[in-house]
Amino acid sequence: MSKHTSILNRRRCWSSEINARMNFNRCSSWGCQGGRTDQHRALITEELKEPVENDAIAFCPDMWTDPIRQISYLGITTTFINNQYEYRSYDLCCAPFEEENKSAENIITALQKELKTFSIIDLSMLKFVSDRG
Structure with a gap:
């Protein structure tokens, strides 16, 4: 496989690597099925x-806001080095941001809601990185 083919098929290749590492069978490109999520x-x-x-x-x-549908979204990515000194990065969510006002209070509430899914309750000690956008 050429370098360019590898780049073009990154999604498929990465999914295969994750599936192999996590002992999952096969995930569709639109999400896992059968409780795998x-x-x-x-x-x-x-x-x-x-x-x-x-x-x-x-x-x-x-x-960001989808200009066609006029829907705002909140995505959360996390990065860290695990105890085997391996770099890890996960896209934890991409969820509709349903509040009209993008105030700090509303953003924190949305972050709490999404991170609670991963048993992260207290945001006070977490480090957040933003592009100020």
Whole structure:
């Protein structure tokens, strides 16, 4: 496989690598089926515990608006180095941001709601990185 083919098929290749590592069979490109989403979320939740407890993780929220549908979204990516010194990065969510006002209070509420899915309750000690956008 050429370098260019590898880049073009990155999504498929990365999915295959994740599936092999996590012992999943096959995920569709639009999400996992048959309870695999919950399995994958549970594995990520477990992997996030240690870096969150040791203050060794960063969260990067991103907000944007779909200009055609006029819907705002909140995405959250997290990055850290695990205890085997391997770089990890996960896109934790891409969820509609339903508040009209993008105030700090509303953003924090949305972050709390989405991170609660990964058993992260207290945001006060977390590190957030933003592009000020």
